[in-house]
Amino acid sequence: MFLRTTSGLYVASLLLACSIPFRVVAKHEHVRRLYTIPVHPEARKPVLEDVGTHGVVLINPHAWSLQGGEAVADPKLLLWDIYSRKFVSELPLPNWPRWFEKVPSRLRDSADVFEFQTDGARVVALQTPWLVLLDIGKKEEIRRVLPSQDYLSTTSSGRVYNEVGGPRVVYMAVSPQDGAVAAALNVWMDTRLYLYDSQLEKQTACWRLPRPVQGVCWSPDASKLAVLFNTRFEERSEEPDVWILDAHSGAALLKLWSGSSQSRVVFGRGGDSLYVINDDKYMYSAEKGAIRVFSTTSGKLVKTVAAGPRGVHNNFALSPDGRFLAADASTQVSQGLHLEPVYGAKIASVVMIDETTRVQLWEQQEKTDGEFWEPLPLLFSPDGNLLFVDFPLTEAKPYEHIEVFSLEGLP
Numbered sequence: 001m002f003l004r005t006t007s008g009l010y011v012a013s014l015l016l017a018c019s020i021p022f023r024v025v026a027k028h029e030h031v032r033r034l035y036t037i038p039v040h041p042e043a044r045k046p047v048l049e050d051v052g053t054h055g056v057v058l059i060n061p062h063a064w065s066l067q068g069g070e071a072v073a074d075p076k077l078l079l080w081d082i083y084s085r086k087f088v089s090e091l092p093l094p095n096w097p098r099w100f101e102k103v104p105s106r107l108r109d110s111a112d113v114f115e116f117q118t119d120g121a122r123v124v125a126l127q128t129p130w131l132v133l134l135d136i137g138k139k140e141e142i143r144r145v146l147p148s149q150d151y152l153s154t155t156s157s158g159r160v161y162n163e164v165g166g167p168r169v170v171y172m173a174v175s176p177q178d179g180a181v182a183a184a185l186n187v188w189m190d191t192r193l194y195l196y197d198s199q200l201e202k203q204t205a206c207w208r209l210p211r212p213v214q215g216v217c218w219s220p221d222a223s224k225l226a227v228l229f230n231t232r233f234e235e236r237s238e239e240p241d242v243w244i245l246d247a248h249s250g251a252a253l254l255k256l257w258s259g260s261s262q263s264r265v266v267f268g269r270g271g272d273s274l275y276v277i278n279d280d281k282y283m284y285s286a287e288k289g290a291i292r293v294f295s296t297t298s299g300k301l302v303k304t305v306a307a308g309p310r311g312v313h314n315n316f317a318l319s320p321d322g323r324f325l326a327a328d329a330s331t332q333v334s335q336g337l338h339l340e341p342v343y344g345a346k347i348a349s350v351v352m353i354d355e356t357t358r359v360q361l362w363e364q365q366e367k368t369d370g371e372f373w374e375p376l377p378l379l380f381s382p383d384g385n386l387l388f389v390d391f392p393l394t395e396a397k398p399y400e401h402i403e404v405f406s407l408e409g410l411p
Contacts, residue, residue: 030409031352031362034386036401037080043400048377048390049113054120055082055382059402066096066112066127077114077123079136082381082404091123092139099127099144104154107187111374113172117179117198124181124200126172131183133200143200147185147192156188167214167230177222180204184213184227193227195247207250214279215264219271223247224296226274228258228265242276244296256299258292263314263375269322272296277327280313289313291325307351307360314375318355319384324410325353326387328376329363350378350389352410361410366391369398 039047040061049058057080065072077091100108113126114134122142125132129151133143146152160169172183179198184191191212195205214230229241240255242265263279274296278289289311293302305325306312312327319326329349352362372392379388387405391397 030407030411032406032409033364034404034406035085036397036403037388039399039401041399044393045111045400046374046377046390046392047400048379048388048402049077050115050123051082051379051381051388052116052120053118053382054116056080056088056116056120057082057388057402058114058116058123060112060114062093063112066093066100077134082386089136090139091134091136093141095141096127099130102152103128104152106160107151107169111168115172115174117174118176119179122179124172124174124179126170126183128168128170129185129187131172131181131196131200145196145200145203147183147194147203147206151185151187153188160187166232167212171213171216173216173218173225175218175222176220177218180222182216182218182225184209184216186212186230193225193245193250205250207245214262217266218247219267219296220269221271224253224267224271226265226267228262228276231261232279242274242294244274254296254299256294258294259301262292264316266316266318267296268293269318269320273302275316275318275325277316278311278313280310289329291316291327303358305353305355305358307353308349308363312351312353315378317378317380317387319380320382321384323355324361324384324407325355326378326380326389327351327353328378330372330376346372348372348376348391350376350387352387352407364389364403364405366394368392369395 043061045063047060047063049060051057059078062072062075066075075093075096078087079089081088115124123134131145135142167186170185174181181196184193191209193207193209196203211229215228217226225245225247227243231241238257240257242256242258243252244254246253258276261279262276264277266275274294275291277291280289288306290304290306292304295302308329310331312329314328316325316327329351331347346368347365348368349365351360353360377390385408387407389403391401393399
């Protein structure tokens with residue numbers, strides 16, 4: 001390839017490219033790619049939903065279609081067994097498009113969510129604004145609940161928070177103990193946190209919250225809930241943006257300020273710590289993306305973890321034994337000379353960090369075939385020996401694809 005200069009001379013683009021910085025990614029010799037899960041070749045949105053404690057990966061190959069894209073004849077979820085390395089079952093979603101049409105256009109969220117309950121026999125789904133219980137053995141929808149009929153109103157004068165680029169309409173979390181469900185809804189300038197039993201038969205609580213929610217999670221013993229408030233459009237202040245609530249009474253046990261705009265919140269393995277990670281689109285400009293760890297007793301900052309040129313942001317996973325952090329460290333490809341095949345392409349990157357020493361142990365990069373906006377879905381296997389990463393389309397694989405990495409050699 002050559003570029004023409006204004007004087008009419010040709011200069012090899014290779015010489016110009018020498019001025020573009022690049023870096024060689026150091027990969028830990030004991031981390032290796034095992035295989036790629038064969039996902040539907042038309043997948044255009046993240047498809048990795050969950051990895052259950054029973055060793056099954058939940059995959060949504062029709063995510064784009066279910067959220068208003070081109071219709072498919074038989075939408076379904078796929079279940080992949082991590083031990084036999086094959087698809088072992090399907091979970092049909094025949095009514096999903098019909099319910100989608102009932103949702104007011106202003107309330108159509110950016111993503112459905114599917115999560116295993118504790119025993120792996122059922123899946124709790126979020127099809128905004130409904131919560132849905134799916135039975136894997138029966139291959140059918142068991143129950144669908146609407147927290148409030150007001151959410152289907154087409155005449156409300158209120159504004160939906162996500163209309164101005166704010167948080168999603170709904171955030172959901174499934175209890176690690178009994179499969180109970182917590183769902184925070186940001187609708188009509190009103191935010192409420194609902195709790196349901198594991199069968200979605202009874203709404204056990206409804207609490208009004210003062211600000212839109214960015215995330216919610218259960219503590220390991222299910223006695224507490226952490227709520228992360230969205231601060232994307234607020235002036236920098238030290239107003240607490242993380243609350244820890246008593247899961248029975250809703251009382252605020254602790255309120256803390258995380259220091260920046262965050263994307264996700266997760267309790268630590270023992271419940272005595274709380275992890276948050278920066279929202280890279282809205283964090284304060286001088287900062288490098290990081291995971292911050294706070295004490296759930298005092299609310300004080302315990303440590304800060306970062307890696308890569310822009311740090312880590314948007315999404316992360318804590319290994320089951322609490323030893324490692326896998327995090328999204330994706331970056332923008334330099335476009336100074338417009339030599340990339342697709343303008344605006346990005347490097348999708350995931351890093352592995354030692355939780356105690358905060359040392360980066362490994363990184364995997366894939367150059368994408370265009371822009372991508374969703375955080376990289378990434379999950380550990382139940383034994384912590386595998387990492388599943390959902391990468392966006394690349395030139396070699398022009399569709400969403402799940403890469404599986406072996407971590408057995410990590411120290």
